[in-house]
Amino acid sequence: MSTATHEGVVVASQDHPRPVVARTRAELADARRALDGGDVAVVMTMGALHEGHAALIRRAREHARFVLVTVFLNPLQFAAGEDLSRYPRTFDSDLAICAREGVDVVFAPTPDVVYPEGDPGVRVGAGPLGEILEGRSRPGHFDGVLTVVGKMLHLSRAHVALFGQKDAQQLLMIRRMVADLDFGVEVVAVPTVREPDGLALSSRNVYLAPSDREAALSLSAALRAGADAAVEGPSAVRRAARAVLVAEPLVLVDYLVLVHPQTLLDVPEWYRGEALLAVAARVGTTRLIDNVPLRLGPGGGPLDSSTVEVPS
Numbered sequence: 001m002s003t004a005t006h007e008g009v010v011v012a013s014q015d016h017p018r019p020v021v022a023r024t025r026a027e028l029a030d031a032r033r034a035l036d037g038g039d040v041a042v043v044m045t046m047g048a049l050h051e052g053h054a055a056l057i058r059r060a061r062e063h064a065r066f067v068l069v070t071v072f073l074n075p076l077q078f079a080a081g082e083d084l085s086r087y088p089r090t091f092d093s094d095l096a097i098c099a100r101e102g103v104d105v106v107f108a109p110t111p112d113v114v115y116p117e118g119d120p121g122v123r124v125g126a127g128p129l130g131e132i133l134e135g136r137s138r139p140g141h142f143d144g145v146l147t148v149v150g151k152m153l154h155l156s157r158a159h160v161a162l163f164g165q166k167d168a169q170q171l172l173m174i175r176r177m178v179a180d181l182d183f184g185v186e187v188v189a190v191p192t193v194r195e196p197d198g199l200a201l202s203s204r205n206v207y208l209a210p211s212d213r214e215a216a217l218s219l220s221a222a223l224r225a226g227a228d229a230a231v232e233g234p235s236a237v238r239r240a241a242r243a244v245l246v247a248e249p250l251v252l253v254d255y256l257v258l259v260h261p262q263t264l265l266d267v268p269e270w271y272r273g274e275a276l277l278a279v280a281a282r283v284g285t286t287r288l289i290d291n292v293p294l295r296l297g298p299g300g301g302p303l304d305s306s307t308v309e310v311p312s
Contacts, residue, residue: 019069019095019103024113028155031105038065042158044149047071048088048203049097052193056162057101059190063160069098070152071108076119076144079137088206107156114151123147124181126173132264134169134289137254137280145170146177153183161185166192166200168276168291169264192290194220200290212284215250219279222256223292226277230300234258234269237277237296245281254280254287261293272297 022028032040041064043056049071060067071094078084091108098106123143126135130142153161161178163171175187193201198220199213208216226241237258245253260267261276278291293303 017099019098019106021095022105022107023109025109025155028105028107028109031107032068032157035066035068035104039159040064040066040068040156041160041162042068042070042152042156043162044070044072044152045094046073046087046203047094048090048206049094050201050203052164052166052201054097054101055193056164056190057098057103059188060160060162061102063162063186063188064158066104067102068105068107068156068158069103070156071106072114072148072152074114074144074148075111076115076123076147077141078144079139079141088203107152114148120147124150124177129169129173129176129264133255133257133259133278134280137287142170142173146173149174150177150181150183153178153185158185160188162188162190164192165189165293166202166290168261168278168293172262172264198224200288202288204286204288207284207286209284212250212286215248216283216286216288218244218248218251219281219288219290222279223277223290224302226258227292227294227302230275230294230296230302231298232300233296234267234271234275237275237294241277241279245279250283252282254282267296272300274303 020031022031041060043060045053057067057069071091073087075084095106124146126142126146135142163174165171171189178185178187195201197217199217200220222241222244225244226237229236229240241256245251245256256279258267258275258277259265261274267275273296274293275296276291276293280287280289294301295303
């Protein structure tokens with residue numbers, strides 16, 4: 001069973017059956033009824049699939065008999081000034097990756113299917129957690145994320161939902177929503193997938209010019225430097241990470257924080273235990289985020305030793 005590539009596009013071989021593609025609610029309901037013989041795992045995407053999404057799909061297969069992937073570019077989560085039209089759209093390649101990974105159903109609706117009455121008057125509010133870090137830079141973003149995730153959980157009737165650790169704040173808030181609103185679904189985190197040089201995979205990486213991509217490596221390098229200093233405590237972590245970023249003039253840092261993984265509040269100098277070192281920065285015209293979970297204090301260091309690398 002083989003998969004060829006042509007100019008960066010994944011082309012499924014004839015051995016990979018095409019997933020059922022549902023475009024409407026009725027088509028999804030029909031496809032979902034055909035999966036009633038076992039648990040269903042959902043992987044939600046905005047398209048432009050890459051090996052990070054493939055890792056999510058593979059992990060989903062470990063948790064359920066059937067895998068459903070959503071491909072929906074959600075307009076609600078784009079803040080003012082963000083260019084929705086610029087986001088890459090690669091559905092044929094997306095479908096080929098889903099076929100390669102054995103996805104059972106792909107739900108690829110248009111906005112009028114997901115929001116039949118237009119912009120919803122009632123949305124899921126992210127609360128205080130949605131107003132810090134990414135939420136401060138992208139007002140309203142997480143309300144849009146939680147609203148569409150809630151709708152997709154209802155429509156897919158999934159038993160398990162998988163999300164990447166790279167979007168740590170999003171992952172935390174989805175877990176809180178599922179618990180606070182009793183969704184009755186298991187949320188599974190999947191480690192960040194990285195290129196061999198350390199760059200976290202993102203659909204936005206396609207916007208990076210060669211010089212920008214080289215500069216972008218300072219984000220993951222800063223996180224590694226901070227994690228390596230974790231045994232010395234919070235100040236050493238922040239200092240080591242900041243030094244790497246300051247040395248790269250092409251990177252415009254939005255934030256570099258060391259926070260508690262549940263509250264996202266800065267940890268004090270005396271704190272020892274699990275923490276999250278997170279960074280957001282603009283490289284050229286592209287805004288990138290990355291993070292590393294770590295343990296502060298004796299025996300400290302990175303906690304994401306299961307980080308996945310792109311297959312060579």
